[in-house]
Amino acid sequence: MILLTDLINKYFLMNFLYVFTLILGLSAFFQFLLLIIQKIRIEKREKKKKKLEKEYTKKIMEILYANKAEEIKIKTSLEAEALSNVLISFVSNYTGEKQHKALKIAHKSGVIDFYLKKCSSKSWLDRLDGFEKLAYFKLYEHKNFYINALKNENKSYVQLQIIYNLSLIADKDIFLFLIEILSDTHIKVSLSLKFIEQIFVNALKSILEKCKNEELLIVKSIENALLDDKINIDVKKSLVHSSGYANLKSAVNLLLSIFNKVSDDLKTAIIRALGRMGVPEVCQLINKSYMSKNWILRTVSTQYAYLCENTVEILTKNLCDSNYYVRRAAGLALLKLDPKLRNKIVELINETNDRYAKEMINLILKRISNYA
Amino acid sequence: MLEVLAYFLLAIQFIIFLYFIVVNSIYTYFSLASIKELLINLKISTQQKLKILLSSQAVYRPISILVPAYNEELTILSTIKSLLTLYYPEFEIIVINDGSTDKTLDLLISEFNLIPIPTAVKLSLPHKPIKNLYISVDYPNLTVIDKENGGKADALNAGINVSQYPFFCCIDADSILDPEALLRASRLFFEDKTVIAVGGIVLPLNGAVVEEGTIKEFKAPKKLIELFQSIEYTRGFLAGRTGWSILNSLLIISGAFGVFRKDMVISIGGYRKTVGEDMDLVVRLHKYCLENKIPYKIAFIPDPICYTQVPTDLTSLLKQRNRWHRGLIDSLLYSKGMFLNQKYKLVGKIGFPYFVFVEALGPIVEFIGYVSFIIFYILDLISKEYAFLFFCLAFVWGMWINIASVFLDNYLYRRYSSLADIIKLLFVGILEFFGYRQLIVTERIIATFQFWRKEWGKPLREKI
Numbered sequence: 001m002i003l004l005t006d007l008i009n010k011y012f013l014m015n016f017l018y019v020f021t022l023i024l025g026l027s028a029f030f031q032f033l034l035l036i037i038q039k040i041r042i043e044k045r046e047k048k049k050k051k052l053e054k055e056y057t058k059k060i061m062e063i064l065y066a067n068k069a070e071e072i073k074i075k076t077s078l079e080a081e082a083l084s085n086v087l088i089s090f091v092s093n094y095t096g097e098k099q100h101k102a103l104k105i106a107h108k109s110g111v112i113d114f115y116l117k118k119c120s121s122k123s124w125l126d127r128l129d130g131f132e133k134l135a136y137f138k139l140y141e142h143k144n145f146y147i148n149a150l151k152n153e154n155k156s157y158v159q160l161q162i163i164y165n166l167s168l169i170a171d172k173d174i175f176l177f178l179i180e181i182l183s184d185t186h187i188k189v190s191l192s193l194k195f196i197e198q199i200f201v202n203a204l205k206s207i208l209e210k211c212k213n214e215e216l217l218i219v220k221s222i223e224n225a226l227l228d229d230k231i232n233i234d235v236k237k238s239l240v241h242s243s244g245y246a247n248l249k250s251a252v253n254l255l256l257s258i259f260n261k262v263s264d265d266l267k268t269a270i271i272r273a274l275g276r277m278g279v280p281e282v283c284q285l286i287n288k289s290y291m292s293k294n295w296i297l298r299t300v301s302t303q304y305a306y307l308c309e310n311t312v313e314i315l316t317k318n319l320c321d322s323n324y325y326v327r328r329a330a331g332l333a334l335l336k337l338d339p340k341l342r343n344k345i346v347e348l349i350n351e352t353n354d355r356y357a358k359e360m361i362n363l364i365l366k367r368i369s370n371y372a
Numbered sequence: 373m374l375e376v377l378a379y380f381l382l383a384i385q386f387i388i389f390l391y392f393i394v395v396n397s398i399y400t401y402f403s404l405a406s407i408k409e410l411l412i413n414l415k416i417s418t419q420q421k422l423k424i425l426l427s428s429q430a431v432y433r434p435i436s437i438l439v440p441a442y443n444e445e446l447t448i449l450s451t452i453k454s455l456l457t458l459y460y461p462e463f464e465i466i467v468i469n470d471g472s473t474d475k476t477l478d479l480l481i482s483e484f485n486l487i488p489i490p491t492a493v494k495l496s497l498p499h500k501p502i503k504n505l506y507i508s509v510d511y512p513n514l515t516v517i518d519k520e521n522g523g524k525a526d527a528l529n530a531g532i533n534v535s536q537y538p539f540f541c542c543i544d545a546d547s548i549l550d551p552e553a554l555l556r557a558s559r560l561f562f563e564d565k566t567v568i569a570v571g572g573i574v575l576p577l578n579g580a581v582v583e584e585g586t587i588k589e590f591k592a593p594k595k596l597i598e599l600f601q602s603i604e605y606t607r608g609f610l611a612g613r614t615g616w617s618i619l620n621s622l623l624i625i626s627g628a629f630g631v632f633r634k635d636m637v638i639s640i641g642g643y644r645k646t647v648g649e650d651m652d653l654v655v656r657l658h659k660y661c662l663e664n665k666i667p668y669k670i671a672f673i674p675d676p677i678c679y680t681q682v683p684t685d686l687t688s689l690l691k692q693r694n695r696w697h698r699g700l701i702d703s704l705l706y707s708k709g710m711f712l713n714q715k716y717k718l719v720g721k722i723g724f725p726y727f728v729f730v731e732a733l734g735p736i737v738e739f740i741g742y743v744s745f746i747i748f749y750i751l752d753l754i755s756k757e758y759a760f761l762f763f764c765l766a767f768v769w770g771m772w773i774n775i776a777s778v779f780l781d782n783y784l785y786r787r788y789s790s791l792a793d794i795i796k797l798l799f800v801g802i803l804e805f806f807g808y809r810q811l812i813v814t815e816r817i818i819a820t821f822q823f824w825r826k827e828w829g830k831p832l833r834e835k836i
Binding site for chain 2: 005017018020021027028035036046129194198324328362366367
């Protein structure tokens with residue numbers, strides 16, 4: 001019988017097995033030791049961090065409520081982490097003077113400087129951590145720092161974080177910069193529509209909160225972007241959607257005026273945005289679209305039909321639509337109607353022979369009666 | 373004739389040796405490669421990021437959670453209660469009672485105050501008839517489908533038809549999700565539009581303290597058989613699946629937790645009736661996207677987001693492994709055209725062949741290895757010194773991989789607060805080499821020769 005060991009130099013094989021097993025054995029042993037040490041260390045560190053967080057919360061409460069002139073200074077990274085966690089919850093949960101005071105503590109204690117330093121680290125994970133923490137402190141004065149950092153950054157995760165930070169402190173210039181950067185293809189990941197929407201919602205909210213006087217300029221920028229062929233469709237859709245989420249009423253006329261010039265995709269986004277704002281003008285567009293050949297456009301029009309005077313006509317018609325999703329949208333729209341109008345629609349549907357429309361009506365009525 | 377036999381035996385030795393080196397090297401590589409990936413995930417998936425997802429109305433995508441249930445009277449209430457506490461702005465729970473013969477439906481009706489409603493369902497996917505559709509008076513986002521028995525795949529297809537949201541999450545009726553599970557999974561869809569499916573780490577629930585469907589504390593399980601599975605799951609998910617997802621060649625998203633884009637699943641005809649419907653779906657998604665040149669990612673979040681009850685007795689465990697192996701072979705056979713096919717890129721060139729050679733055929737090689745080692749040793753055909761050294765190498769290498777997995781688990785998630793639990797887990801990792809592995813390998817070989825069987829083989833459950 002031929003053995004595998006006969007084909008290899010026995011001396012070499014033996015030595016190889018010895019050395020390889022020894023190396024693996026030693027590294028397994030060191031891994032085991034490391035695991036034990038790490039377990040003890042991590043548990044200790046977490047305990048210390050929790051204790052620090054408790055102390056800082058107490059101190060900050062005293063500063064905010066008892067107006068104590070206590071000063072907090074950080075020395076170690078653990079202290080910075082604990083204090084930043086506490087400050088972030090204060091900044092997020094408070095508004096006005098208290099939020100302002102918490103931000104002041106962040107600056108004075110050295111937390112902001114600690115994370116600014118991290119943003120310049122060679123490790124992209126540290127940079128990401130730095131930018132992420134800074135986002136909560138909405139550093140309006142660091143606008144140019146973020147823009148420059150974004151230009152020099154090559155890691156997509158960090159790029160996205162900086163874009164997010166910029167959206168929270170947006171003014172007119174940042175808004176234009178964001179449109180430009182999000183249309184650019186140099187960001188490596190394929191950005192989801194939801195991410196772009198979120199960025200513009202943040203930006204619009206920031207502008208409406210901090211620079212209300214720039215609102216009309218922003219609407220003009222949205223118009224330019226929507227009519228610009230170079231801007232990609234995801235950005236255009238997100239701009240429209242975010243106008244709805246941010247309740248940007250000054251954009252209503254713009255959205256109405258461009259409706260006929262844009263694709264079905266954008267038409268759907270416009271009806272959604274205006275519907276979300278709850279403006280009656282949306283009915284002009286719904287009346288043009290609820291019988292469109294495009295079922296998505298029909299579905300969205302039906303969804304907001306409850307805002308229109310001819311609701312009964314639209315919903316009765318679309319409850320009998322050949323597409324399930326249009327019928328369901330019509331059914332769900334019934335939930336938002338006045339009982340009188342709803343009963344009228346039910347009567348009209350019962351007079352028809354449409355089995356699917358009747359099934360949908362029954363389903364909705366059952367839900368209504370159970371949750372009444 | 374004797375010469376041919378000699379060469380045949382030599383070939384066997386070579387295959388066994390190669391298999392040993394390849395499997396251990398892959399796991400070592402994945403353990404090392406996963407460290408970077410897991411650390412990145414730790415930084416990216418921070419609590420604060422998840423809070424943003426939770427609070428921003430423009431960000432989240434509503435998700436339908438599908439829970440197929442067949443005779444799950446012991447676990448179904450805890451599971452649903454746990455799901456109702458998920459941190460997610462908009463989701464619906466759809467329980468699909470797949471013709472249970474026990475009290476599953478009665479328990480659901482009484483506990484959640486269910487009332488029947490008319491069925492108005494779009495039949496995008498085929499499935500056995502729905503007998504009744506119920507909604508909960510107490511929880512508006514809870515729907516229960518009562519249908520004729522058709523198996524898990526059939527139940528999931530019915531759930532997809534009834535679901536109203538563009539994404540769905542399938543979970544097992546004996547699983548408990550982390551409250552942040554949907555948030556963590558949806559983060560990937562939010563950040564990248566090419567993501568079509570997301571899987572997550574599934575870990576054994578056994579030993580954990582569960583109150584009202586929520587995990588209060590993690591403890592290592594008491595039974596040896598559960599401990600064996602704990603170390604297996606830790607190794608398999610932390611190193612294995614993370615590694616495959618780095619190569620975008622992940623072929624399995626566990627049936628216990630996975631989030632999918634509904635339109636893509638409908639495009640491939642939904643779940644196929646097989647005992648390994650979870651793997652089969654993912655393989656077909658890869659195939660569909662690569663054939664149609666659709667840019668896609670099947671991602672994996674290395675966060676422990678789902679906890680499932682693992683079998684507590686040997687018979688159930690062997691039944692489960694038998695079913696898994698049959699499912700694996702069936703999926704591979706169904707999509708055999710992908711094997712070493714350039715058209716399917718890395719999945720066809722690396723992922724699929726790995727599953728064929730290592731996962732499907734591996735048990736046979738391993739079994740022959742054990743048997744021939746014993747025979748050669750008894751017949752004094754191999755040097756005792758080599759045999760001992762080879763055994764030491766196999767043992768130490770296996771331990772290295774086990775310790776690396778537990779190390780990662782502890783560093784990243786600190787699941788077990790007690791050091792004693794960690795040492796217990798590592799100790800069981802040593803025992804695993806003496807009996808447990810061989811038993812599982814034997815059952816998988818039996819399954820290889822029964823791959824045409826479609827029986828499910830339901831394991832015994834314990835109340836949670």
